[in-house]
Amino acid sequence: MKLNSIRLPHFNAAAESRSSEIRLPGQVVISMSQHGGVPCTPVVAVGETVRTGQLVGQCDAVISAPIHSSVTGKVVSIIKTLNVFGKTHDALVIETIPTQTFSDEIRPPVIESREDFVRAVKESGSVGLGGAGFPTHVKFGYDPKTVKIDTLVVNGAECEPYITSDYRTFMEDGVKVADGIRRIMQYLDIKYAVIGIEADKPEAIKKMTELTAGDSGVSVVKLPSSYPQGAEKVLINNTTGREVREGELPSSVGCLVVNCSTAAFISDYLKTGIPLIKRRITVDGNIVNKPGNLIVPIGTKTADIIAAADIRVQPDRVLFGGPMMGTAIYDPETPVLKTINAVLMFADTKRLEQTACIRCGRCVRACSMGLMPTEIEHAFDLRDVERLRKLHVSQCMNCGACSYVCPAKRNLSEKNQLAKLFVREQLTKR
């Protein structure tokens, strides 16, 4: 099925800039809530010295992943920080010391079975590195007796403007991506894998095609260079032609989706045993002189990244993630999480005034989920639950395409989120 999509400017100035490691920050702030799941509890106390890769946060809940120290240093305090979902959680403040040493806990996992593999992935602290941050072991831990997965869909679409971290993963760590894919296929017994890459990244397509040439069942799919290709349901549709139904998971159509950077990390972890403690982020924006890609320890403060960037003026808007779905942060002390693939800085950005909807229908033609955002806005303003359900508002994934194309500059995708929440609240009340 051909889905609606929109054209966006690419702004991918950082694409050809090789990743470099950021200078060790003096302090990192490791949030106990790295993603949408259940937050962890600190397992170290204030005053303790921690080493790189040491377990510092743990949680028994299923949708959760352990957290490890990204640096060697001393835990100086446990503070409250606001995460991107607007909730306050504990965070460890660790003061780094010059000699960085790995924790003794680090050793490559021994894997003899599917269960070993899932456990190892859990212990690695892996979460979806594309941005959603769903714990990887939960995705992998399905029951093969009841859930039949035949295709691993590797997300390398990277459809948002500016962000190039996945592209750099392909170019710098393509071997690891290919190996990670092989390992996942091997341990989870998945027959096929498709790597979806947007057509505007021909080098990555070429590279991955070459690297997987000898693998049976692995193919690279060239995705249209339009937005949003990386959205899970859109990606599955455009790589396999399968339609994930409303409220269903990719597993309902036999697919398992992982980000290419997650695959590369898994490959790395199985070889070295070093958990998820750093990641690649793109640093760009309209005030950045040299857009680039940085490898940063999880917990690095935004201020340190701003300081490391070569910028013309001080930013008035800083984003975690891309300009379409990313979050504007209000505090430069906000630490980088496992899910953050870009820190973008802008100055002289305008706050746009909303004007009346002229019913031009651009939002309707932009929605890849086939929704009618302007009708949803009307229904939400009237608090009409039945109408909102008939308009399938729950299908909205907040890609922002409707707001982007709106000539009246209405915050349609924001309204969609409020409407989704409203419907959920009303339905639980019943």
Added chain:
Amino acid sequence: MSELLIEPSPHIRSDITTQKIMLNVLIALLPSVIAGTVIFGLRALVLVVLCAFFCVIFEYLFNLVTKRRQTLSDLSAVVTGVLLGMNLPPTLPIYMAAIGSFAAIVIVKQFFGGLGQNFANPAITARIILMLSFGRSMTSWTAPIDWSAPGTDAVSSATPLASPESLPSYLDMFLGLRAGCIGETCIAALLIGGLYLIIRGIIDPVTPAAFIGTVAVCSILSGHDVLMQLMSGGLVLGAFFMATDYATTPLTRAGKLIFGIGCGLITSVIRFFGVYPEGVSFSILIMNILTPLIDRYVHQKPFGAKKEAAK
């Protein structure tokens, strides 16, 4: 560091604005305004400009009186004014044009909530109001100026639809050399404008195609002269510029198709069986009224929608 701006995503927006869309419509109307001026003389241009002027003034005054934010910069009042002017005979008294502009802006548009909220096309409705109020002035046509014989005065004439015995040639019809409303006669200019709007992505070609196509099919089935039917009256003007009005037509492509076919059918019925030579205006108005109903039932199919929830 200065204060950081917090806004919901997305943080980038396209360049398109309501003002740019309206400006594009005005650009698309320009060939027809020029053609109308050449065919019917300066009086026609004066009438169109005055309509735009009146519409702007009325919108300004309405917003002033009702203490609303001024909305003139979106240019929608200018578009309404020019469209109304295009729908008037060149010799219409100025005060009638003012009344038409008042009806379009104040009664049809602002009383219902302003831009995007009106249920009927302001220019079409104003034209119908004038037609019903000042029937004689609204149907006193002038023949095109004969530029080859300077000094000749404008001659009153009949529209081809009203008096089928004195039909102009196809070429004259295409170039607009016939009696009629200022903006409706020159098919060539209207097609240039319509094509411009389609190329710029301002309108969906499905509406004019369905509208004009339906009239063509009905003309063939009823044994009328197809080309003459397509080029006479306000069909082309209506199909490209009025039946594509965002606020008063369906949101979805399927809805637009139904809208266009409905307009074509009603136009044909009125033309072939009715007493009024007014098919296009009434058809658009009637379909405007049906638009909320169409939008209620014709949805874009959501991706992966479950069947039980679909209805």
